[in-house]
Amino acid sequence: MSFGVYARKVRDTALPYGRRVSALRSCVQLYRPIGFHATLSFLEELAGPFGRDEAALLRALDALIESREAWKADVRAYAAMRALAKRHGLRSPRPTDPNPGRFPGHWYGAPGRAALHALEFWRRDRLPALLGPPDQVTEDLNSCVNAALRSGGPLAGEQRRMLDACVAELRRRREEPDRWCGGQAAYFRFRDLLTVARFVRTAAEAG
Incomplete structure (x- = not known):
């Protein structure tokens, strides 16, 4: 079912309350800019204990819809920009151009x-397992995470350079998982560490 169908179920007071909460979770399955469980946790921070209130x-639901609508507006703006670029002969976007249509990379709003x-x-639920076995890259990334949380987002110049180096190395490792003696498991570990790095960067740029 679509996001809109699930959203209507959330608002439908004729349904049992548990089904309405389940419908919100289904909405989050379809729009989860910071991951499914983290998005649900953030919604509770924004809105209160929605599981019983x-x-x-x-x-x-309103907070989720507001963020999703802002993302969709960004997707439309990007599509219009690409259409204009193609008319001027630029058939392919540059690799550095952010494409919001792939997936929302942050919480809009x-x-x-x-x-x-x-x-x-x-940091509470998953990062400790991802950081082991420790090496310089994971230690540096953990240092950046702790620095962002202490400061409320901003990073010093040296920390930003450290984060950039971590991202470059993790991307390299993600593309060579067998070299790191983990195959598919290593690939997913490095992918998740890159997700953490993306959150650090978003917090630093917004701070």
Whole structure:
């Protein structure tokens, strides 16, 4: 079913409350800019305990819709920009051009706050396992995570350079997972570490 169908179920007071909460979770499955579980956690921070409070449930849905609509507007603007570029002979986007149509890379409307929430969520629930076995790259990334959380987002110049170096090395490792004696497991580990790095960068740029 579509996002809109699930959203209507969230608002439908004729449905059992548990089904309405489940419908919100289905909405999040379709729009989860900071990951499924982190998005649900952030919605609870924004709206309150939506699992048992109807007003909070509706606030959570409204917050999710507002962010999703801002993302869709960005997608439309990007499509219009690409159409204009093609008319001028630029058939392919540059690799550095951000493409919001692939997937929202941040929470539209509150990118910094959401990124910091996601970093706290990952540090508590998933990051410790991802960081082992430790090496210089994972230690540097963990240092950047802790620095962003301490400062509320901003990074010093040296920390930004450290983050850039971590991202470059993690991308290289993600493309060579067998070399790191992990195959597919290594690929997913490096992918998740790059997700954490993206949250650090978003928090730093928005801070």
